[in-house]
Amino acid sequence: MARIRVYGDLRSGNCYKVWWILNQNGLDYKWIDVDVLAGQTKRAEFLTLNPNGRIPVAVFPEKGVLTESNAILNYLAEGSSLFPDDRWQRAKVMQWQFFEQYNHEPTIAVNRFIKQYLKMPSDRQQQYERNLVAGKQALEVMEHQLQQTPFLCGTHATTADIALYAYTHVAHEGGFDLSTVVSIQAWIKRIESIDGHLNMAAASAKQGSAATN
Amino acid sequence: MARIRVYGDLRSGNCYKVWWILNQNGLDYKWIDVDVLAGQTKRAEFLTLNPNGRIPVAVFPEKGVLTESNAILNYLAEGSSLFPDDRWQRAKVMQWQFFEQYNHEPTIAVNRFIKQYLKMPSDRQQQYERNLVAGKQALEVMEHQLQQTPFLCGTHATTADIALYAYTHVAHEGGFDLSTVVSIQAWIKRIESIDGHLNMAAASAKQGSAATN
Numbered sequence: 001m002a003r004i005r006v007y008g009d010l011r012s013g014n015c016y017k018v019w020w021i022l023n024q025n026g027l028d029y030k031w032i033d034v035d036v037l038a039g040q041t042k043r044a045e046f047l048t049l050n051p052n053g054r055i056p057v058a059v060f061p062e063k064g065v066l067t068e069s070n071a072i073l074n075y076l077a078e079g080s081s082l083f084p085d086d087r088w089q090r091a092k093v094m095q096w097q098f099f100e101q102y103n104h105e106p107t108i109a110v111n112r113f114i115k116q117y118l119k120m121p122s123d124r125q126q127q128y129e130r131n132l133v134a135g136k137q138a139l140e141v142m143e144h145q146l147q148q149t150p151f152l153c154g155t156h157a158t159t160a161d162i163a164l165y166a167y168t169h170v171a172h173e174g175g176f177d178l179s180t181v182v183s184i185q186a187w188i189k190r191i192e193s194i195d196g197h198l199n200m201a202a203a204s205a206k207q208g209s210a211a212t213n
Numbered sequence: 214m215a216r217i218r219v220y221g222d223l224r225s226g227n228c229y230k231v232w233w234i235l236n237q238n239g240l241d242y243k244w245i246d247v248d249v250l251a252g253q254t255k256r257a258e259f260l261t262l263n264p265n266g267r268i269p270v271a272v273f274p275e276k277g278v279l280t281e282s283n284a285i286l287n288y289l290a291e292g293s294s295l296f297p298d299d300r301w302q303r304a305k306v307m308q309w310q311f312f313e314q315y316n317h318e319p320t321i322a323v324n325r326f327i328k329q330y331l332k333m334p335s336d337r338q339q340q341y342e343r344n345l346v347a348g349k350q351a352l353e354v355m356e357h358q359l360q361q362t363p364f365l366c367g368t369h370a371t372t373a374d375i376a377l378y379a380y381t382h383v384a385h386e387g388g389f390d391l392s393t394v395v396s397i398q399a400w401i402k403r404i405e406s407i408d409g410h411l412n413m414a415a416a417s418a419k420q421g422s423a424a425t426n
Contacts, residue, residue, distance in 0.1 A: 051353070051354050051357045051358075052312065052316065052354045060301075063301050066304055066305070066308055067308055067312075068307065068308040068311035068312060068315075069311075070307065070311055071304050071305075071307040071308040071311055072304070074304065074307060075300065075301070075303075075304035078300050087288065087291050088273075088276050088288070090288075091279055091284050091285070091287065091288035092279070092284075094281065094283065094284040094287060094307070095279060095280055095281040095284040097311070098281035098282075098283055098284055098310070098311070098314050099265065099280075099281060101311050101314050101315045102281075102314045102315070102318070102319070103265065105315070106315075106319070140264070141264050141265045144264045145264075
């Protein structure tokens, strides 16, 4: 596979998912930092790459442009046990990833963004409060599953776990308390014991030092 | 395949996606009406089926429960050209479906719900106005692609098209004007010329009459 180019920002859980699988699977890639807060995703040059104005974006020299973190994650995980071949298992992986993008990311990641990066502006306060309730419900849906199985789709880690780990392990930065969801806590530890795993802070540190080499 | 049970409401585009593929692929199923407006998805009995309290839900007697419309759609389309085997093509299908659940559904479907079903309550007015802007942007992202290719992932219809057709062909019910997005209009006609295709209104009529037999 020719060298993949990835446009992203490692403060974003969506970008971290892609970084995680690139590193986990030892793929050759070039990481290009894009600063959302500085408006770089809305510039004309970036919009020719992704008209939706979002990161991450992956460019595969022989194939083209792929957007949407979970689509990139699954594509890069093909052939590994993280994205199982079994048709039913794949459907379950996708189920959890659609849940992530619809229920989890818009509440938990958005509250982290409002609190951590926007520093809680008053015009986002109401949305933040609503998201606290909806995000808690999303965590409870995960907790319900993780009381029954060690990983979201059963006995083994899949890209569904990576997709949901991304913003769950930093959920406290958005004001979410994980102390009552003990099965989620145990699941986080299970993911963090995967060989070669780095969490978002460690990924940022590693990528940051790589950029200076 | 043993008989599939699907819990849904054909006023919902998410449920319609599942109905569409069941009918298109001639699958044997039992449709169970669930009324979201009457709060049926939040009842204890339903929550044991889907702790996330949402429809559609598909129950496969030999496998288990599958939720999330696009996961069900893809699973049921396996083996047909609508969900291609090629790894890159599948990634592109997922890309558009994640876009649908993150950018399109929360704006276009939600505005249809606010306008058509909730009859525009004043406490949803602000959200409705915001969604008009964000939904228009989502339509422009689709238009940009459909200016280049007849279907979202290239020359053939895939489950990405069905996923996005669901709420796009009824977007006017949410207050969206499709008159300026001419490539979307042509794409809608292309999908509606697929053999055996029924739009959401025709599906409701057919399912309604089936229920009385």
